[in-house]
Amino acid sequence: MRRFEDRAVLITGAASGIGQATALRIAEEGGRIFCLDVQAEAVEATAKQARELGAEAVAMECDVSDEGAVDRAVAACVERFGKLDALAHVAGILRFSHTHEMDTDTWRRIQSINTDGTFFVCRAALPHLVASKGNIVNVSSVAAKAGLAYGACYAASKGAVLAFTKALAVEYGKEGVRVNSVCPGSIKTPMTRGGAGLPKDADMKLVLRQMALDQPRGPETVASVIAFLASDDAAHVNGVDILIDGGTLA
Numbered sequence: 001m002r003r004f005e006d007r008a009v010l011i012t013g014a015a016s017g018i019g020q021a022t023a024l025r026i027a028e029e030g031g032r033i034f035c036l037d038v039q040a041e042a043v044e045a046t047a048k049q050a051r052e053l054g055a056e057a058v059a060m061e062c063d064v065s066d067e068g069a070v071d072r073a074v075a076a077c078v079e080r081f082g083k084l085d086a087l088a089h090v091a092g093i094l095r096f097s098h099t100h101e102m103d104t105d106t107w108r109r110i111q112s113i114n115t116d117g118t119f120f121v122c123r124a125a126l127p128h129l130v131a132s133k134g135n136i137v138n139v140s141s142v143a144a145k146a147g148l149a150y151g152a153c154y155a156a157s158k159g160a161v162l163a164f165t166k167a168l169a170v171e172y173g174k175e176g177v178r179v180n181s182v183c184p185g186s187i188k189t190p191m192t193r194g195g196a197g198l199p200k201d202a203d204m205k206l207v208l209r210q211m212a213l214d215q216p217r218g219p220e221t222v223a224s225v226i227a228f229l230a231s232d233d234a235a236h237v238n239g240v241d242i243l244i245d246g247g248t249l250a
């Protein structure tokens with residue numbers, strides 16, 4: 001399948017996990033990819049892997065919570081490719097804590113990356129996507145749909161991503177821009193490795209509610225759905241949020 005032949009795609013969080021898998025999936029399908037992440041060396045490694053697959057791939061260090069850096073990165077992407085056809089906004093962070101023990105700086109850091117970052121990246125990309133009649137795929141979470149104990153701040157940020165995505169879908173749909181989201185759960189990535197920093201006294205009964213019915217799966221299981229939504233196979237799909245959670249919320 002070469003659904004992204006000659007398509008210019010911007011991917012955030014591309015150094016690791018779901019973002020890296022998405023970058024490589026789109027590269028395999030012929031896309032020209034522009035990869036952003038705060039991890040400079042690791043995002044360059046993703047771009048190198050994509051080039052080895054025969055794709056045109058560029059990496060750039062960018063903190064999505066820094067609006068100036070985001071504006072510069074999107075401008076650099078459009079300067080390089082001459083256009084932008086799709087945005088896969090994957091970057092995000094997760095921190096667990098008892099909510100009554102969470103300090104305000106941590107709350108603001110999570111919101112600034114997950115919520116503000118989504119706004120900054122989409123805002124910068126939208127004029128170019130209107131020009132190309134392109135699309136956006138944002139990454140939310142099962143945490144936006146079912147209570148995630150010890151993850152209230154993260155859940156609030158991912159709920160914001162869902163609501164923001166639906167609003168954009170309606171606002172820009174008439175201009176031919178589709179905006180969708182995915183809600184992963186139980187995906188094996190560095191973010192979820194080793195309990196992801198749960199409080200030592202966490203009640204595991206509450207945490208296990210969020211586990212897949214059969215088994216956790218790899219980031220490629222999310223990348224394939226993001227690639228579907230970003231491709232013309234989803235030409236009539238706008239404003240949806242697709243659960244990719246192994247049946248957790250069934």
Ligand SMILES: NC(=O)c1ccc[n+]([C@@H]2O[C@H](COP(=O)([O-])OP(=O)(O)OC[C@H]3O[C@@H](n4cnc5c(N)ncnc54)[C@H](O)[C@@H]3O)[C@@H](O)[C@H]2O)c1
Nearest residue numbers: 013015016017018038063064091092141184186187189191
């Ligand atoms: N793994 C799961 O089970 C799961 C479930 C639901 C949602 N998600 C979401 O999927 C997305 C990807 O997570 P993942 O599991 O691949 O984790 P990950 O930690 O492997 O990848 C996240 C990437 O985002 C990057 N990043 C973090 N802060 C950034 C910033 N300020 N600017 C730019 N890049 C930044 C990291 O460097 C990393 O490369 C996140 O938005 C996460 O919330 C993951």
